[in-house]
Amino acid sequence: MKIxxxxxxxxxxxxxxxxxxxxxxxxxxxxxxxxxxxEPELAVVTFDPHPAQVLAPERAPPLLQSTRQRERVCAExxxxxxxxLPFDHALARMSPESFVQHVLIEGLRAAAIVVGPDFRFxxxxxxxxxxxxxxxxxxxxGVRLEIAEEIACxxxxxxxxKLSSTGIRAAVxxxxxxxxxxxxxxxxxxxxxxxxGAQRGRTLGFPTANLRCDDVIRPRAxxxxxxxxxxxxxxxxxxxxxxxxxNLGTNPTFQGDAxxxxxxxxxxxxxxxxxLYDLDVEFAFxxxxxxxxxxPGPEALRVQIERxxxxxxxxxxxxxxxxxxxxxxxxxxxxxx
Numbered sequence: 001m002k003i004x005x006x007x008x009x010x011x012x013x014x015x016x017x018x019x020x021x022x023x024x025x026x027x028x029x030x031x032x033x034x035x036x037x038x039e040p041e042l043a044v045v046t047f048d049p050h051p052a053q054v055l056a057p058e059r060a061p062p063l064l065q066s067t068r069q070r071e072r073v074c075a076e077x078x079x080x081x082x083x084x085l086p087f088d089h090a091l092a093r094m095s096p097e098s099f100v101q102h103v104l105i106e107g108l109r110a111a112a113i114v115v116g117p118d119f120r121f122x123x124x125x126x127x128x129x130x131x132x133x134x135x136x137x138x139x140x141x142g143v144r145l146e147i148a149e150e151i152a153c154x155x156x157x158x159x160x161x162k163l164s165s166t167g168i169r170a171a172v173x174x175x176x177x178x179x180x181x182x183x184x185x186x187x188x189x190x191x192x193x194x195x196x197g198a199q200r201g202r203t204l205g206f207p208t209a210n211l212r213c214d215d216v217i218r219p220r221a222x223x224x225x226x227x228x229x230x231x232x233x234x235x236x237x238x239x240x241x242x243x244x245x246x247n248l249g250t251n252p253t254f255q256g257d258a259x260x261x262x263x264x265x266x267x268x269x270x271x272x273x274x275x276l277y278d279l280d281v282e283f284a285f286x287x288x289x290x291x292x293x294x295x296p297g298p299e300a301l302r303v304q305i306e307r308x309x310x311x312x313x314x315x316x317x318x319x320x321x322x323x324x325x326x327x328x329x330x331x332x333x334x335x336x337x
Contacts, residue, residue, distance in 0.1 A: 001075045004083045005048075007107040011081060015039035016110035019119060021046045023064035024073045024326070026185045027116070027151035027163040032077060033329055034148050035114040041080045042329075045108060046070070047087040054087055064165055064172070066214035069191050069282070072231060076326040083108070096122030100135040105143065112144040119147075154182040175220035175288040186326050187226065187284035190216065190262060194276040197263065204302045206309070208247075208263040209276045211283065221249035221260065223289045225312035227324040228266045232280040241324065242266035243316035245308050246283055249292035267309060267316075284324035287315055 002011075010016060015035035021028050021044065036042050048067050052060035065073070067084065074082045085091070085103075094103070099122050104113065113136075121127040127135075129147050136143050151163045161167075163183055171179040172188055180188045190213045197210035209228065228244040230237040246264040264283050289311055295301040 001071075001079055002081045003071060004081065005086070007085060007103060008083070009107070009109045010043050010083070011041045012111070013039045014041040014043045014081065014108075014110050015112040015114060016043040016045050016083075016108055017114045018045045018104075019116060020050055020052075021070070022050060022165040023168055023184060024070065024077070025163060025165065025168060025183050026154075029077065029185060029326075029329065030151050031114050031116060031148045032079070034146055035112065036078075036329055038112040038114070038144065038146065042078065043081040043083065043108075043110065044074055044079050045083040045085060048084040049087055051087050051092065054089065055092060061166070061169060062217035063215075064168060064188070064217060066191055066216055068280075069189070069214070069216075072282075073186075073326045076328065078328045093123050096127030096131055097135060098122075099127065100132065101139060104136075105139055105141045110143060112146060114146045114148055116148055117150050169217055172217050172219050175222055175224075175285075177219075177224075177285050177287055181323065187286055187324050188219070189282045189284040189324065190214070190218070191231065191280065191282045192262070194279050194281055196277060197261075204298060204305065206245075206265045206302075206305050208265045209281065211262040211264065211281065213262055218260070219248060219285055220288070221292050223247050223292065223308055224285045224287065225289055225308075225315050226264075226286045227284040227316070227321045228264050229282045229284070229324060230276070230279055231282050235279050237275070237279070241321060242269050243312060243321060244283065245289075245305070245312045246285075247292060251292075265305075265309070267313065282324075286320060 015038040017031045017035050032042060050063060071082060115129060117129060119129055133145050136145055153161060153163045153167060168180055168183050177188060192211035192213035194209045195212045224246045226244055226246055227241055229241040232238055244264050244266045246262055248262050249260055262283065289308055
């Protein structure tokens, strides 16, 4: 997948999906599937940073993904080109007419554009899908415009109405991972770098990878079953994935009111935990096993961790672990066959 970090022309015969795409949930993926039927090259055009972080940082919601997570998900989905448009006040002040002419027509030069029904653009968000269609036609650009249908929340997501990043954030805050899967199409994950911790887990027989996580939304504190994946492009371990148990919280048995941390124990990893130091990894949250709690001492904690590991083993089947990655777009697979 090619990544462009500034405005540039897309490859010929590209269909471009445009939006903020926080989380790349199934509603966003529906746009990509539609675009994949229009042209041979599939492109995603989004903004970095998220527009809300520039225009109203005090009200901006926490993001579901960091930029590098968005890049990985796009690659897993089968996107050919990802454009990360730098979003600043100059771009925000562009009129709808200027945005269409200079960014879409002269800049990207896509053969087709796909947006959602609530797509807004231009200064003050004055432009909508009707204005976009009219401006493209007035310019005689020859660009084909498709408006994807709104996607409702799946019945098994425990949410109602339109599928949205807002609903997913609410489920993340509750630690309701089962509700997130049918909305994201994969498990919610935190990415980060493995740093050296207090190494208490090693003394208990359960060495942990301590993650310094990207600045995105965090699930509710507790103990989770999930999947630990090495995503570091520099490492020979890249792509390795293990079932895992993680504690997200303050580790009250030892630390009390310390800042929250994410400590992950990989099951059957067969490697020294030091082998993961300084590597980029990702932990996908599959199920919240219990609340974080204070134990009278290390031995009581060790016994509980054994129970947590046993519970995780029952839940983390190969099929469950595979959902830590986004599924490639079916249409793209067929078109590439």
